[in-house]
Amino acid sequence: MMAWGASVRGGYTTTKDEAIAEMLKKEEQEAAREREKEKKWAEILNPSDGNSYVIEIIRDRCSAASFILARAVADYSLDTRQIKPVTFSDVAGGKFTCDAEAEVHWKGKDGMMRVEVFYVLPDGSPIEHALAGKDFDDAFGHFLLDSQPQNLIAYTVRKPKTVSEK
Secondary structure (H helix, E strand, O other), rough: OOOHHHHHHHOOHHHHHHHHHHHHHHHHHHHHHHHOOOOOOOEEEOOOOOOOEEEEEEEOOOOOEEEEEEEHHHHOOOOOEEEEEEEEEEOOOOOOOOOOOOEEEOOOOOOOOEEEEEEEEEEOOOOOEEOHHHHHHHHHHHHHHHOOOOOOOOOOOOOOOOOOOO
């Protein structure tokens, strides 16, 4: 107890105080990492039919590049081009190769349409649709949607008149 009081007043600290401070620091770092890897949404345009679809995008500021799944590329008929194979490593140390890029027409909070190039991930990846890397997040992260839009319908309801109002 005296050690705690001394540390609060700027005095000496004990190894127990240092261990607690280290544990709190690790918890803060883990929470910051979770905030950096959060789910966002964007509306993407299918260039073949003009329809738009809302997809989930995982923001990962530790990723050097942005990726989209091959399944999503096929589902939304995105334009692709073959590239020289590029090998990437995931967090677990596994390696994967991308040999195509997809042109993604997307719209975010501000309603502006943008075009970005994403590497096409092979199917079987743990992400569902897309992953936005650090460069994309720095440039456009604040435009991504914070929640998945709902298909809302706005309509006007007329209040029936009563006998006294007629």
